[in-house]
Amino acid sequence: MNEEKSQNNRERIILHLDLDAFFASCEEVRKQELRGRPVVIGADPKDGKGRGVVSTCNYEARKFGIHSAMPISWAFRACPHAIFLPVDMRYYMETSVRIMQQAREKFPECKFELASIDEVTFDVSTFGFDGAEKLAREFKKELKKKEGLTCSIGLGPNALVAKIASDFQKPDGLTPVKPHEVKMFLYPLHVRKLPGVGPKMEEALKALGVETIGQIQNYDKAKLAKVFGKNGEYLHLEAQGKSDREIGGEWKAKSISRQATFEEDTSSQERILAALDALVEEVLEDARESKTRFKTIIVKVRYENFETHTRQKKFRSPVLEKDAKIWARELMKGFLKIGRGVRLIGFGVGGLEEEKNK
Template sequence: MSTKMPPSLGPRIILHCDLDAFYPSCEIKRNPSLAGKPLIVGADPKGGHGRGVVMSCSYEARKFGVRSGMPISQAYKLCPQGIYVRPDFEFYAETSDRVMSLLRKFADRFEQTSIDEVYLDVGDRCASFDEAIKLARRVKTELKSAEGLTVSVGIAPNKSIAKMASDMNKPDGLTTVRPDDVKTFLEPLSVNKISGVGKKTTEFLQEHGVETIGQLSQIPAKKITDWFGKGGVWLWGIANGIEETPVEERPLRKSISVEQTFERDIQNKGVVKEALESLVLEVHERLLGERLLFRTVGIKVRFEGFQTFTREKTHTGYVDDQDVIREYVGSLFREFEKDRRRIRLVGARLSDLKPAEGRQTRLG
């Protein structure tokens, strides 16, 4: 496979912009007295007995070992002196809309991948990586001036490297990987720096003596596809610095789902219902954060032995009502209440989504 682009096109120039600790940063913007403090956005810790998770946290909180996705009770044990605030997803979504409108002005092609991350293809307006660096500095200055927020930017010839680069010097970083530096940049990085390579894939690769992206790039493409199927082609391309996925607008997401796996299989249905209530709150918060309406509510129940059941119920119209989610999740779970088997995992899912009034879909 050739690693060269057609000479008429030259190397692509992609920026990956990742807003730093976005939820806490929004809270600090609203209440500047929170700056410099260990701030944790998530569920109520209830003195260490709360259920639910950390949505995000400030860099000061991360020094205590607090991380996104961590149970809130664990976060409280690590950082009891932290300031805990409940998420305000509507406020974050409004801020994100303004930020994305600002960033869009700098792009030839634009791809928002989450509330706080975006790819900008700037290859048409920037003739060189030096020009792209100047553009990135303008992005950072304008964002700081307009919204009081910092962003870490990675500049590279493709999306996967730009994303890794943006993670290098957080917060407020600017990291550039020019085409000639791709191999040197990728070689020492751990395989789990590749977006989409999770714990299981990392462990599998380590068992086969592959710790770094450099080592992964030496594995023949056929062997990687034997290991991972079609996904192996994608992984091989990233490891060799030749991934060429275009920057393009994303369609509206089809569903929002959240799950909780219990540390031990649970027979006590009261504990399971508590977990479902936590999932109802979380899936509803995400719905509001993305300014969407739903029509269908689903649950997933996985028993010991990995037997999994899903159930769905559809509402008459489109709503964003938390009580409807709670009522439907409760009624769908009743089928399993008298089942004596232990439960390993429960999940809640909203589907048949459409934008709430006032939100632009931003398709193509």
Template sequence: MADRLILHVDLDAFYASVEQLDNPELQGRPVIVGGLGGRGVVSAASYEARRFGVHSAMPGARARQLCPEGVFLAPRMARYRELSAIVFDCFRALTPLVEGLSLDEAFLDLSADPGAREHPKACAQGLREQIRARTGLVASVGIAPNKFVAKLASDLGKPDGLVHVSEAGLRAFLDPLPVERLWGVGEATTARLRRADIRSFGALRRTPEPRLRALVGRQAPRLLALARGDDHRAVTPERTARSISTERTFDRDLKDRSELQTLMADMAEQVAARLRSKSLQCRTVAVKLRSPDFRTFSRQQSLGQPSDAGPALRRIAQSLADEWWRQQGPRPRLRLAGVVARDLLENTGQMGLFTGRDTAAGKDRDTDRLLDAARERFGEGLLRRGMARGKRSDSEPGV
């Protein structure tokens, strides 16, 4: 651990900050991305909105109660991905060892950089300034000997912070922190620890393992290691996504079969477009459907061969959704729908034997290219493959 230098970089209130960046009139106002409609969920909240208690994953209805003056906006994922790509270019200019956790967050390993090791804070500050100069966005950075402590440091430095925890300063930094900041410690575990008068990292670190086992069971060794600041996980660059998905929650329960078919087609096309943007194909297509009583139907089907084509994904998604509809009785109702591409692999760019330009598959690919070009230039939703757009309340992109 002593020979590593790890940065955790996190863009502050990323989605909301992008909206304020692109629209200066929103500066200083409580901006809430997502949470639209009766059942929408907050994707991000500016720091002005957080002062009212609004936070990500909160139901939009609750956010409006807490912050009636909030500016609620639909997510613009294409714009967020555009700026994220620039930020990650800044990361990779420093080191190839970049582990992206999301569009706005990553670990960087600078252990092999003598200059960074000698002046870690200056290096991190230079990165923050470069991100701000190229994008206008603010990043908080934590510097530490490992990933766990670096993440804690950046969290505690927010917003617009830079916190460096050296190997020698680990104990002084960690010991005062409350136990709920330990990864995997939820409300129930926190309550048990607090009843035993174990309220801080330091108190937990000094607790004999047998006593801790009696309180938290098999978690004890892991929590003790984290309280000491032990974390030997490597920074793993360019992790391949396990799946790509999108899902939608409806303002009002969906009750129309044809509308569901249109929505599944729409979402399948979006997922296919994201596969193509990442030069990926999928072997499996899955759907997720949730009724108003929160029962969830999840089914998947394999493709004949890996694909990133909208029609191929659409046919399976619509078929699986229709299977659910036929099983629901006389009056089906739907609260949420989603489409997932799984079993991803790199697209080598080779067309199959029977997918030339004159075949249906070849023509589908040409249409996909035209749709991708339209999305790139004009954004999502302007053009579609010969289908009407279904009504929806909120779009919630998946990972």
């Protein structure tokens, strides 16, 4: 089946919606005096001696090099005059639920995939390209009016292109990419815009004389496969803007998870475990707010070469919060003994069930 056609031979159109700097933007909505100032959400910096990490930050803070998963002490040194605030997951979740419901009402009866608290993907093929773009513009205006927030939206023939397009004009962007425009849209972009391309692969590609997606498009596929194995084949396909991944999901979550990508690969156990602790707390807060218990704990690690592994532990009865924190560290430590550079970590819980009223 042609990847740009749906089952009834209709042109496939995917919309990716990403709420801009969501946690920090939520704080700016309820505290107007924060607008225009660098805002960092995460652990208490304790005057540069804090041990936690940055959860997220606004665009003003990013000008100082601050980013998610950065040790909070580093963020404080980079911008000591920033406003440091704790994560208020209840507030963010309540806001997210409202917005996602508004999005579902705007794109009714469309298959969707809730990627995270601030990202969602819809199959909007039923509206046609022009119709989907019109609805996207309307939604952006309504979001700003109702919630005081902005989002960036990408439209494309598949989820890969839509995701890259949503990042193209951040913040508050709308980037439609029609099927015949895909290769030219991707052509001048840096290789890091492709999912899975991080610092190590970027350097390896640079050694081959490749720095843009267009250069990957024109590179010999067999040579890429020789250097990167299966990843080389995927890379060549993605550079053409090809992806046949279907969109679909359930509104009721089967799991709750968070992940964090380090700006630079790290083998520091202290830094990795501090980031893990922050992810665990965010997931536990989500579980509390949704009155959900869980029987499975999952950790994920992605190494510098993009090799990805997960480990999980299942329990017969719902897990206590203190045990979840202990087991998360135990499972993660098994990945860290070999001292390899780590690019990304994740934590999640599964086997969900509603909390019984006492």
